[in-house]
Amino acid sequence: xxxxxxxxxxxxxxxxxxxxxxxxxxxxxxxxxxxxxxxxxxxxxxxxxxxxxxxxxxxxxxxxxxxxxxxxxxxxxxxxxxxxxxxxxxxxxxxxxxxxxxxxxxxxxxxxxxxxxxxxxxxxxxxxxxxxxxxxxxxxxxxxxxxxxxxxxxxxxxxxxxxxxxxxxxxxxxxxxxxxxxxxxxxxxxxxxxxxxxxxxxxxxxxxxxxxxxxxxxxxxxxxxxxxxxxxxxxxxxxxxxxxxxxxxxxxxxxxxxxxxxxxxxxxxxxxxxxxxxxxxxxxxxxxxxxxxxxxxxxxxxxxx
Amino acid sequence: xxxxxxxxxxxxxxxxxxxxxxxxxxxxxxxxxxxxxxxxxxxxxxxxxxxxxxxxxxxxxxxxxxxxxxxxxxxxxxxxxxxxxxxxxxxxxxxxxxxxxxxxxxxxxxxxxxxxxxxxxxxxxxxxxxxxxxxxxxxxxxxxxxxxxxxxxxx
Numbered sequence: 001x002x003x004x005x006x007x008x009x010x011x012x013x014x015x016x017x018x019x020x021x022x023x024x025x026x027x028x029x030x031x032x033x034x035x036x037x038x039x040x041x042x043x044x045x046x047x048x049x050x051x052x053x054x055x056x057x058x059x060x061x062x063x064x065x066x067x068x069x070x071x072x073x074x075x076x077x078x079x080x081x082x083x084x085x086x087x088x089x090x091x092x093x094x095x096x097x098x099x100x101x102x103x104x105x106x107x108x109x110x111x112x113x114x115x116x117x118x119x120x121x122x123x124x125x126x127x128x129x130x131x132x133x134x135x136x137x138x139x140x141x142x143x144x145x146x147x148x149x150x151x152x153x154x155x156x157x158x159x160x161x162x163x164x165x166x167x168x169x170x171x172x173x174x175x176x177x178x179x180x181x182x183x184x185x186x187x188x189x190x191x192x193x194x195x196x197x198x199x200x201x202x203x204x205x206x207x208x209x210x211x212x213x214x215x216x217x218x219x220x221x222x223x224x225x226x227x228x229x230x231x232x233x234x235x236x237x238x239x240x241x242x243x244x245x246x247x248x249x250x251x252x253x254x255x256x257x258x259x260x261x262x263x264x265x266x267x268x269x270x271x272x273x274x275x276x277x278x279x280x281x282x283x284x285x286x287x288x289x290x291x292x293x294x295x296x297x298x299x300x301x302x303x304x305x
Numbered sequence: 306x307x308x309x310x311x312x313x314x315x316x317x318x319x320x321x322x323x324x325x326x327x328x329x330x331x332x333x334x335x336x337x338x339x340x341x342x343x344x345x346x347x348x349x350x351x352x353x354x355x356x357x358x359x360x361x362x363x364x365x366x367x368x369x370x371x372x373x374x375x376x377x378x379x380x381x382x383x384x385x386x387x388x389x390x391x392x393x394x395x396x397x398x399x400x401x402x403x404x405x406x407x408x409x410x411x412x413x414x415x416x417x418x419x420x421x422x423x424x425x426x427x428x429x430x431x432x433x434x435x436x437x438x439x440x441x442x443x444x445x446x447x448x449x450x451x452x453x454x455x456x457x458x459x460x
Binding site: 005006008009010012032034035036039040042043044052054056057097100101117120121122123124126127208209210 | 328329330331332351352353354356359365366367368370371372373375376378419422423428429430431435436438439440
């Protein structure tokens with residue numbers, strides 16, 4: 001190991017209250033969940049020396065996935081507008097493996113297991129957490145785009161109280177997030193999409209498995225009776241300095257009928273909306289081209305549905 | 306910052322209780338090899354790409370280079386040394402030996418742990434290739450490994 005381990009200390013709180021109290025120290029300790037990012041940095045000598053907060057010692061942070069009542073009854077699905085929307089709640093330490101194993105989540109939020117499958121190997125999926133993927137704020141995060149496309153909300157807790165922040169408002173720049181240093185992500189709430197919504201998840205990487213993405217699109221569209229786009233979410237990873245919701249392109253599409261003209265207009269809008277990054281994994285030019293291709297594929301296949 | 310002391314750490318490894326003084330952030334891989342003294346678990350890349358350090362932690366298949374020792378506190382760990390029972394190799398180990406699923410041997414302990422995890426819970430991945438995608442082998446070309454896993458699972 002390149003780091004000197006003596007430069008690091010760990011606090012292992014027993015309760016959430018203890019964890020939140022420790023976050024009020026100056027400087028605040030850094031939350032440590034499954035360790036799949038932090039332990040790699042430690043080994044590479046790139047981890048900031050300091051105090052880390054071991055979340056695995058807090059049972060309250062590791063709860064089963066909750067599916068809100070109302071969606072359990074599959075028979076009421078699509079029976080009219082009166083059904084409660086339903087919600088899935090992940091806990092702070094819910095892992096990718098937890099989601100892949102959860103039959104109801106697979107059915108209600110099919111993009112989540114698709115994303116989970118893309119996160120490293122099964123050995124990493126059993127440790128890495130959705131909340132950690134959000135907090136780590138990598139532009140190449142695979143777990144964040146589908147959550148954002150599903151309009152997920154991040155629950156942030158501190159000793160002062162709890163607040164909810166829309167995931168689409170969570171990032172403001174490279175590694176810049178709405179989480180204050182005294183706050184902990186204690187849950188992720190995901191509304192179940194309207195029945196008949198069509199999703200799209202595609203990651204373009206160097207290999208089929210174990211690759212960090214070059215471009216990723218998570219999309220969700222809700223169509224009306226005459227094929228008009230009621231609502232659309234277009235979320236890109238690895239293209240911008242943070243997980244990016246293409247709001248301008250979404251707004252060009254919303255209210256429009258899904259037809260070839262709308263597709264080319266959307267692609268043209270996206271081409272000017274995105275300002276892709278250039279880095280070790282790919283070039284801005286490649287990313288722009290492929291991002292537009294993915295949008296075209298999403299809208300094209302949806303049109304054929 | 307003052308150098309934090311090592312802390313007492315306890316877990317059960319291959320059915321035996323172990324406790325000792327370990328820095329809480331020490332990689333479980335290093336604790337297993339240096340403190341417990343079981344060197345069957347290997348280090349390849351140290352960044353979660355190669356799978357050589359694969360062990361079970363409370364029944365879940367993990368990369369031990371990414372687990373801080375403090376998160377193994379009170380848990381059950383199984384390493385490659387814990388698969389054999391009463392002096393008899395695990396069927397997966399037998400199968401690797403018979404089919405020539407090992408050459409230089411560095412990836413083999415992790416590969417077998419991942420294969421045993423998949424055999425126990427085939428629903429954990431879509432297929433065998435995905436289940437073993439996190440375990441790199443630079444010798445065999447994988448075909449004999451896949452044959453070994455298939456034969457062990459068919460039994």
